[in-house]
Amino acid sequence: MLNHPWQVKLIKILTYLATILLVLLVFWMVSFIIIQGISYLNMTLLKESSSLIITTLMVVFLALLIALPLGIFSAIYLQVYTNNGKLVKMMRFSIDSLNGVPSIIFGLFALSFFIYYLGLNRSIFSASLIMSIVVLPLIIKNTEEAIKTIDIAQIQGSLALGASRFTTINRVIIPYCIDGIINGVILAIGKIVGETAAIMFVIGSASSIPKSFFEPGSTLATKLYLIIQEPTYSSNGIGSAYGIALILLLIVVLLNLLVKLVNHIFMKRRG
Amino acid sequence: MKKFLIIVIGLWLVGCSYQEGLEVSGSTSVAPVMEKLISDYQSNHVANINLTADGSSAGISAALEGVSDIGMSSRALSKDEFNNDIDVNIIGIDAIVVVLNKDNKITNLSIQDLHDIYCGKKNNWQDFGGENIPIVLVSRENGSGTRDAFEDSIKAKDANKASYVDLYNPVIVNSTGAVIENVKQKKGAIGYMSMGSVIQDIKAISLNNYQANKSNVIKKLYPISREFYVISKKNNIKAKTFINYILNEDGQHIIENEGFIRVK
Amino acid sequence: MKKYLNKQLFFETLYKLSIIFASLLLLLIIIFIFFEGVPALKEYGVFKMLFNMSWQPTAHEPSFGLSKMILATIISTLLSLLIAIPIGLLSSVCLVRLVSRKIKNIIMFIVEILAGIPSVIVGFFVLKTIVAFLYQHFYMNIGVSGNSMLAAVFVLALMALPTIITITVKALEAVNPMYTEASLGLGANKIQTIYKVELKAAKSGIMAAIVLGAGRVIGETMAVMLVSGNAINISSNLLLPTRTLTANIATEMSYASGLHQSALYASGIVLFIMIMLINITLLIILNKGGGDNA
Numbered sequence: 011m012l013n014h015p016w017q018v019k020l021i022k023i024l025t026y027l028a029t030i031l032l033v034l035l036v037f038w039m040v041s042f043i044i045i046q047g048i049s050y051l052n053m054t055l056l057k058e059s060s061s062l063i064i065t066t067l068m069v070v071f072l073a074l075l076i077a078l079p080l081g082i083f084s085a086i087y088l089q090v091y092t093n094n095g096k097l098v099k100m101m102r103f104s105i106d107s108l109n110g111v112p113s114i115i116f117g118l119f120a121l122s123f124f125i126y127y128l129g130l131n132r133s134i135f136s137a138s139l140i141m142s143i144v145v146l147p148l149i150i151k152n153t154e155e156a157i158k159t160i161d162i163a164q165i166q167g168s169l170a171l172g173a174s175r176f177t178t179i180n181r182v183i184i185p186y187c188i189d190g191i192i193n194g195v196i197l198a199i200g201k202i203v204g205e206t207a208a209i210m211f212v213i214g215s216a217s218s219i220p221k222s223f224f225e226p227g228s229t230l231a232t233k234l235y236l237i238i239q240e241p242t243y244s245s246n247g248i249g250s251a252y253g254i255a256l257i258l259l260l261i262v263v264l265l266n267l268l269v270k271l272v273n274h275i276f277m278k279r280r281g
Numbered sequence: 282m283k284k285f286l287i288i289v290i291g292l293w294l295v296g297c298s299y300q301e302g303l304e305v306s307g308s309t310s311v312a313p314v315m316e317k318l319i320s321d322y323q324s325n326h327v328a329n330i331n332l333t334a335d336g337s338s339a340g341i342s343a344a345l346e347g348v349s350d351i352g353m354s355s356r357a358l359s360k361d362e363f364n365n366d367i368d369v370n371i372i373g374i375d376a377i378v379v380v381l382n383k384d385n386k387i388t389n390l391s392i393q394d395l396h397d398i399y400c401g402k403k404n405n406w407q408d409f410g411g412e413n414i415p416i417v418l419v420s421r422e423n424g425s426g427t428r429d430a431f432e433d434s435i436k437a438k439d440a441n442k443a444s445y446v447d448l449y450n451p452v453i454v455n456s457t458g459a460v461i462e463n464v465k466q467k468k469g470a471i472g473y474m475s476m477g478s479v480i481q482d483i484k485a486i487s488l489n490n491y492q493a494n495k496s497n498v499i500k501k502l503y504p505i506s507r508e509f510y511v512i513s514k515k516n517n518i519k520a521k522t523f524i525n526y527i528l529n530e531d532g533q534h535i536i537e538n539e540g541f542i543r544v545k
Numbered sequence: 546m547k548k549y550l551n552k553q554l555f556f557e558t559l560y561k562l563s564i565i566f567a568s569l570l571l572l573l574i575i576i577f578i579f580f581e582g583v584p585a586l587k588e589y590g591v592f593k594m595l596f597n598m599s600w601q602p603t604a605h606e607p608s609f610g611l612s613k614m615i616l617a618t619i620i621s622t623l624l625s626l627l628i629a630i631p632i633g634l635l636s637s638v639c640l641v642r643l644v645s646r647k648i649k650n651i652i653m654f655i656v657e658i659l660a661g662i663p664s665v666i667v668g669f670f671v672l673k674t675i676v677a678f679l680y681q682h683f684y685m686n687i688g689v690s691g692n693s694m695l696a697a698v699f700v701l702a703l704m705a706l707p708t709i710i711t712i713t714v715k716a717l718e719a720v721n722p723m724y725t726e727a728s729l730g731l732g733a734n735k736i737q738t739i740y741k742v743e744l745k746a747a748k749s750g751i752m753a754a755i756v757l758g759a760g761r762v763i764g765e766t767m768a769v770m771l772v773s774g775n776a777i778n779i780s781s782n783l784l785l786p787t788r789t790l791t792a793n794i795a796t797e798m799s800y801a802s803g804l805h806q807s808a809l810y811a812s813g814i815v816l817f818i819m820i821m822l823i824n825i826t827l828l829i830i831l832n833k834g835g836g837d838n839a
Binding site: 013018021022024025026027028029031032033035036037038039040042043046079080081083084086087088091100101103104105106107108110111112113114115116117118119121122123127143146150200203204205206207211231234235238251255258259262263265266269270 | 557560561567569571572574577580581631634635638639644652657659662664665667672673706710736737757760763794799809816823
């Protein structure tokens with residue numbers, strides 16, 4: 011195997027081909043979205059999507075409001091206070107598994123727990139609740155990764171100087187983790203913006219700008235799905251679908267660029 | 282600063298959470314026209330009406346339990362569902378139309394034809410005088426009231442009320458819009474939907490040589506039709522007001538405008 | 546002093562409570578899914594649900610056989626991985642070893658974009674391109690509508706690729722450079738070194754990538770639902786429509802009630818168990834492979 015020059019050459023070509031194929035596929039999809047969507051970037055779309063964007067932002071805001079403190083505190087506990095015993099391993103497994111739960115299962119759970127059991131209404135609030143659970147593992151993982159990169163010597167130094175664990179956390183660990191936390195936040199935003207299956211049973215649907223968190227609403231993604239199913243739900247028909255898809259694509263690209271920017275800034279800081 | 286923000290956010294969350302509203306839920310077939318009725322009503326009256334389309338069965342039980350003020354249904358209530366403290370009103374009549382791709386030359390089918398098509402006995406349009414193109418079945422999902430009514434009419438269910446259609450590779454979708462998209466894009470496609478949903482891009486055909494218009498439907502010459510019901514508790518005044526509006530000229534006019542058949 | 550200690554205690558408890566709450570969430574989800582799904586399991590029978598081929602939830606005597614959907618999920622996963630793994634592995638190798646840093650960063654950015662595109666959009670794209678293409682070219686075959694197992698496999702491969710690539714790239718970059726140098730020192734060329742030494746050294750990371758990719762694919766709902774046709778069928782003809790477990794839930798959930806809804810939750814339980822098996826496999830792989838890359 012791989013002992014003959016022609017075999018080596020073949021594998022080399024296949025390797026390059028695979029990468030080219032990969033890039034071409036993504037380009038095909040992205041250009042499709044852009045070309046189809048660009049003709050629908052008009053005033054009607056902007057009016058329609060303003061309420062969608064506001065609703066999406068509301069879900070992002072409330073979900074992060076819940077998941078950030080919970081996630082950061084959990085990560086701090088896992089990294090600073092524990093000793094990797096069996097209990098911690100189980101907790102880690104539970105949180106990691108949460109990451110792998112299919113979004114439709116989250117959707118089923120949200121319906122059963124929030125709507126049926128707790129009796130909440132189908133609303134932006136309920137959608138935020140389930141999304142906070144969905145992104146929690148992301149926040150925990152990214153915060154943990156950031157904490158891990160801190161030079162252990164800094165922590166030991168701080169403790170050796172007599173500072174308590176708590177002070178060490180506040181003055182040493184958290185300031186250094188900000189970039190990891192921000193990374194987690196951006197990834198979480200990306201996940202929330204694109205989510206459909208987890209929230210579609212509990213968010214209801216609406217076409218106007220929501221006046222409160224307790225009203226039903228439609229995010230960009232859920233409305234996109236609704237329009238694909240029922241083109242009459244929007245003024246542009248299926249055209250709105252293309253327009254919304256383009257907006258979502260732009261958001262994804264923006265968020266990814268933001269991650270790069272954040273990493274760049276903090277890379278400089280860390281030296 | 283932090284404290285201030287928290288208070289403001291908290292107040293906003295709590296403060297605007299309570300609004301007296303009318304809850305309307307039920308059939309997805311009735312929902313589109315109900316949405317138009319609601320928006321027209323809300324432009325002339327002070328009201329906050331919420332609409333949820335979760336199916337006739339869900340709508341009926343929600344109305345019976347009082348969870349919704351008004352339940353919409355595209356099927357008649359069963360004996361166990363009916364009781365004395367609810368009002369059941371018919372707000373309109375819907376015909377289920379069969380739609381074909383615009384390029385399909387066929388303009389009429391019989392109920393027997395529909396049976397043969399959806400039960401896999403005939404699978405090419407040339408069997409009906411059309412071109413040599415295999416038939417693509419488009420159907421709604423299990424639980425859809427429209428599918429139920431359609432399959433009952435063409436006898437596509439067995440004694441156990443299990444559908445035969447699943448055996449013949451149908452494209453199954455869970456909304457009218459998706460039926461339209463499929464029939465629009467695929468030349469061999471056939472689908473069915475509420476008469477109010479038909480748009481220019483697809484072709485509605487006649488059944489048993491009768492078009493789905495007001496007179497044919499009322500005289501039952503057009504073979505597949507059903508009533509749209511609204512269910513509410515007898516003592517629910519808010520609901521009564523809205524329902525009266527629907528049954529009067531304003532509401533009925535909208536129902537006709539949306540492509541359905543008015544009752545008054 | 547006391548005030549300070551109290552503050553410290555307060556926050557320590559806060560941290561503890563947070564992690565306890567976070568780790569109990571999975572349990573909460575399991576409890577509620579089981580709570581909703583058990584009635585159908587009891588009424589219809591677990592064995593029948595797993596192996597019966599008939600899914601007729603609205604009949605007088607309903608049947609809730611999931612076997613065709615389970616098979617469709619397994620087959621679509623295997624086939625999509627069959628496409629995504631070679632492309633993913635080869636691309637990862639190329640990115641880590643065969644191209645400049647700059648190009649690697651650009652392509653990784655592209656991969657991350659792919660990872661971030663919502664599944665509804667990927668499904669919409671495949672619907673408008675692949676499905677339309679398949680119908681145009683194969684419409685003379687009975688039962689072909691473009692919506693098919695093939696389209697589903699394509700869309701799933703697209704979704705699995707970013708997962709497989711990002712993790713494989715990380716695994717390859719973590720390979721001990723001593724192995725590489727030793728191999729090259731012994732006279733092997735670059736390609737031989739990559740494929741015979743480095744891939745082996747990164748084995749556990751690559752397996753993790755594949756397992757995570759599989760988990761992603763099994764749980765995919767929206768994209769599959771848009772392109773697979775959702776017919777309750779499974780056949781060797783990949784051009785015919787089919788229905789996965791996830792699409793089954795999403796398609797019928799909106800108007801299901803009573804036992805029907807419970808059966809859908811039950812299929813959620815089946816899906817969940819499949820995912821947990823995958824997670825446990827991952828755990829075993831990671832634990833075993835811990836020593837490989839020293």
